[in-house]
Amino acid sequence: MIPLRMIRRIVSSVTLKEETRCRTSNKLSRALSSSQIHHGSRNPRSPPLVSLDLVDEWSSSFTHSDSRPIQKCTNNGSARIIDGRSAAEEIKSSIAIEVSRMKDSIGKVPGLAVILVGQRRDSLAYVRNKIMACHEVGFRFSIAELPESCTEEEVCDALSNYNKDASIHGILVQLPLPQHFDEGKILNVLSLEKDVDGFHPLNIGNLAIQGREPLFIPCTAKGCIELLLRSDVEIAGKRAVVIGRSNIVGLPTFLLLQRHHATVSIVHAYTENPEIVAREADILVAAAGVPNLVRGSWLKPGAVVLDVGINPIEDPESEHGYRLIGDVCIEEAVRIASAVTPVPGGVGPMTVAMLLLNTLEAAKRALRLT
Amino acid sequence: MIPLRMIRRIVSSVTLKEETRCRTSNKLSRALSSSQIHHGSRNPRSPPLVSLDLVDEWSSSFTHSDSRPIQKCTNNGSARIIDGRSAAEEIKSSIAIEVSRMKDSIGKVPGLAVILVGQRRDSLAYVRNKIMACHEVGFRFSIAELPESCTEEEVCDALSNYNKDASIHGILVQLPLPQHFDEGKILNVLSLEKDVDGFHPLNIGNLAIQGREPLFIPCTAKGCIELLLRSDVEIAGKRAVVIGRSNIVGLPTFLLLQRHHATVSIVHAYTENPEIVAREADILVAAAGVPNLVRGSWLKPGAVVLDVGINPIEDPESEHGYRLIGDVCIEEAVRIASAVTPVPGGVGPMTVAMLLLNTLEAAKRALRLT
Numbered sequence: 079m080i081p082l083r084m085i086r087r088i089v090s091s092v093t094l095k096e097e098t099r100c101r102t103s104n105k106l107s108r109a110l111s112s113s114q115i116h117h118g119s120r121n122p123r124s125p126p127l128v129s130l131d132l133v134d135e136w137s138s139s140f141t142h143s144d145s146r147p148i149q150k151c152t153n154n155g156s157a158r159i160i161d162g163r164s165a166a167e168e169i170k171s172s173i174a175i176e177v178s179r180m181k182d183s184i185g186k187v188p189g190l191a192v193i194l195v196g197q198r199r200d201s202l203a204y205v206r207n208k209i210m211a212c213h214e215v216g217f218r219f220s221i222a223e224l225p226e227s228c229t230e231e232e233v234c235d236a237l238s239n240y241n242k243d244a245s246i247h248g249i250l251v252q253l254p255l256p257q258h259f260d261e262g263k264i265l266n267v268l269s270l271e272k273d274v275d276g277f278h279p280l281n282i283g284n285l286a287i288q289g290r291e292p293l294f295i296p297c298t299a300k301g302c303i304e305l306l307l308r309s310d311v312e313i314a315g316k317r318a319v320v321i322g323r324s325n326i327v328g329l330p331t332f333l334l335l336q337r338h339h340a341t342v343s344i345v346h347a348y349t350e351n352p353e354i355v356a357r358e359a360d361i362l363v364a365a366a367g368v369p370n371l372v373r374g375s376w377l378k379p380g381a382v383v384l385d386v387g388i389n390p391i392e393d394p395e396s397e398h399g400y401r402l403i404g405d406v407c408i409e410e411a412v413r414i415a416s417a418v419t420p421v422p423g424g425v426g427p428m429t430v431a432m433l434l435l436n437t438l439e440a441a442k443r444a445l446r447l448t
Numbered sequence: 449m450i451p452l453r454m455i456r457r458i459v460s461s462v463t464l465k466e467e468t469r470c471r472t473s474n475k476l477s478r479a480l481s482s483s484q485i486h487h488g489s490r491n492p493r494s495p496p497l498v499s500l501d502l503v504d505e506w507s508s509s510f511t512h513s514d515s516r517p518i519q520k521c522t523n524n525g526s527a528r529i530i531d532g533r534s535a536a537e538e539i540k541s542s543i544a545i546e547v548s549r550m551k552d553s554i555g556k557v558p559g560l561a562v563i564l565v566g567q568r569r570d571s572l573a574y575v576r577n578k579i580m581a582c583h584e585v586g587f588r589f590s591i592a593e594l595p596e597s598c599t600e601e602e603v604c605d606a607l608s609n610y611n612k613d614a615s616i617h618g619i620l621v622q623l624p625l626p627q628h629f630d631e632g633k634i635l636n637v638l639s640l641e642k643d644v645d646g647f648h649p650l651n652i653g654n655l656a657i658q659g660r661e662p663l664f665i666p667c668t669a670k671g672c673i674e675l676l677l678r679s680d681v682e683i684a685g686k687r688a689v690v691i692g693r694s695n696i697v698g699l700p701t702f703l704l705l706q707r708h709h710a711t712v713s714i715v716h717a718y719t720e721n722p723e724i725v726a727r728e729a730d731i732l733v734a735a736a737g738v739p740n741l742v743r744g745s746w747l748k749p750g751a752v753v754l755d756v757g758i759n760p761i762e763d764p765e766s767e768h769g770y771r772l773i774g775d776v777c778i779e780e781a782v783r784i785a786s787a788v789t790p791v792p793g794g795v796g797p798m799t800v801a802m803l804l805l806n807t808l809e810a811a812k813r814a815l816r817l818t
Contacts, residue, residue: 261659262659278653279653279654279657279660280649280653281653282652282653282656282657283649283651283656284649284653286649286653286656286699286703287649287652287699288693288695288699289631289632290632290649314718315718315719315720316720323706324658325657325659329656329657329658333656336714339716339718341713341714341715341716341719341720341722341725342713342714343711343712343713344706344711344712345711346709346711348684348709348711349685349711350685350711352711355687355711
């Protein structure tokens with residue numbers, strides 16, 4: 079059941095990516111960040127062995143590394159456009175068939191629950207997409223909506239209830255939580271078997287360690303690799319560069335590419351000469367949440383480019399006054415890359431499809447159908 | 449108490465690094481490996497999203513990438529030699545003082561336990577080093593020696609006993625276990641609070657995820673970073689390349705360098721043109737277990753080179769008929785790098801010192817002295 083007040087609230091048509099949301103909270107920490115570390119030669123002495131976290135603030139030296147204006151491509155370029163939307167539709171169709179069979183045979187369907195704290199517009203949009211996707215494939219969907227003023231205990235209680243609910247096989251806490259919450263502490267409450275986002279440290283550890291298998295692979299990383307595999311892109315032995323090292327996209331994408339035997343590098347806000355590193359990539363994954371960060375000059379000719387960023391930018395000609403663009407300057411990329419994912423319609427729909435797939439897997443495991 | 453039979457058995461003076469031991473088991477899997485994947489352009493189609501493990505078999509195309517004979521340096525080169533032995537001694541002295549104070553004030557000392565299955569010569573040598581180090585700093589040391597023919601249950605029982613033993617604060621299972629053991633299953637039994645090797649997936653996950661802190665940082669990785677910090681090597685923003693991606697060295701070293709804000713790449717046995725990747729490194733960590741893999745041509749002038757490999761090679765002129773060399777061709781490296789760690793006497797002693805440090809931390813945590 080979708081609460082009516084939920085549907086009323088979800089009015090925005092903006093579909094922002096997780097990375098973009100992180101950027102907002104980054105801004106809040108700008109003072110901290112800039113006092114701790116600077117880009118390039120002004121790097122401080124290395125910090126000690128613990129408590130090393132710094133906010134990845136992409137400085138203007140990155141975003142203006144190429145000051146030439148972006149030129150629209152007159153011949154549409156030569157790069158193949160990797161259609162994430164149709165791949166996601168295909169996956170969802172298979173899931174729907176499996177759900178239908180499951181319902182017929184045992185009278186049960188996979189169930190996904192979301193815990194939503196507060197009313198961030200982007201979070202509401204994400205949740206709306208998840209609700210719609212669940213309906214499409216025949217999943218049960220449940221949501222616990224809590225006000226921003228709620229306590230950690232209330233969030234943990236809602237989590238515990240879903241942990242115990244046998245009709246719910248996957249649970250996710252819509253991130254980011256309001257600033258005053260201890261995200262790690264709350265995620266620790268989540269049952270490992272229902273962690274369909276795959277963000278639990280045990281899942282991440284098992285993804286990192288050769289010889290172990292995580293219960294769930296984080297959805298965006300899984301979506302990226304799935305797109306590469308479906309596009310017949312060879313991964314093993316190739317150089318891959320992931321731009322951005324967020325816990326939810328950059329890190330798991332690195333780990334998954336590495337498990338597919340790519341030679342992987344991570345570029346982050348403190349990387350010196352990021353464009354030089356990026357240009358080494360046969361496979362480039364851009365997940366920094368910075369619009370048009372990756373210019374044509376950042377690309378190796380023939381590279382395969384996956385654009386995870388979804389950034390709203392002003393556009394008076396668009397219906398809503400803005401449009402969505404990625405981290406990759408698509409106009410330039412199509413002339414240099416061999417294949418690129420569009421924004422929207424690339425990695426985004428795959429992320430949702432992978433969430434459904436993880437939830438289906440969780441249900442099959444719980445119902446002993448595997 | 450060190451069992452007498454233990455001392456009698458430990459006769460070898462060879463101090464092999466963990467990586468080297470992995471190599472031996474790699475050889476056992478050669479048939480599997482070569483049937484699955486080949487280096488370079490013969491890479492297979494990317495495998496699916498799960499069960500991606502391949503054995504890292506460093507092919508001859510790597511080891512013979514530079515066919516020129518190694519020339520001994522006549523002027524000893526210009527690179528600074530990073531003295532891991534004296535750094536380790538310094539750390540051990542501080543630990544000994546703290547242990548002595550602990551004993552005086554509460555009558556307790558940190559305790560380390562090792563579970564040793566079988567009688568691999570290298571494992572025995574490692575254990576001997578650990579015993580000696582424990583004695584040096586005043587730790588209690590206990591060992592459970594099990595025959596190679598023992599069952600998984602017997603190993604788990606030994607582990608459980610140490611888990612419950614309040615005088616033991618750190619436990620490690622000497623790896624590798626004999627082939628028929630499920631290493632992951634056994635390590636899962638180990639109490640997280642006593643996992644001083646830091647190999648538990650929850651520890652690795654917490655090392656990987658920004659904003660979380662692992663209880664323990666794996667010893668070799670920690671030793672490498674400690675050496676860099678003590679040598680005033682700037683890490684943040686610099687390019688680091690880790691050669692080798694083992695769970696015990698390569699992976700945690702990557703993760704720790706990344707948390708120190710280096711731009712890190714991992715080179716492994718399926719990397720195309722590894723010398724080109726290696727040459728990008730301001731900081732190079734060689735942990736492949738292949739003698740002289742890293743030739744001078746693999747180094748960027750001025751790079752800082754940490755050599756984790758400890759490989760025995762035949763040498764009729766040496767007392768035992770062999771000597772130990774690293775993964776880095778030191779004769780060539782000293783002329784190109786700005787600083788290098790020697791083998792032996794570099795990273796090796798630091799690994800043991802970090803194990804003691806982790807055990808001290810574990811004891812202080814358990815005894816609520818932090």
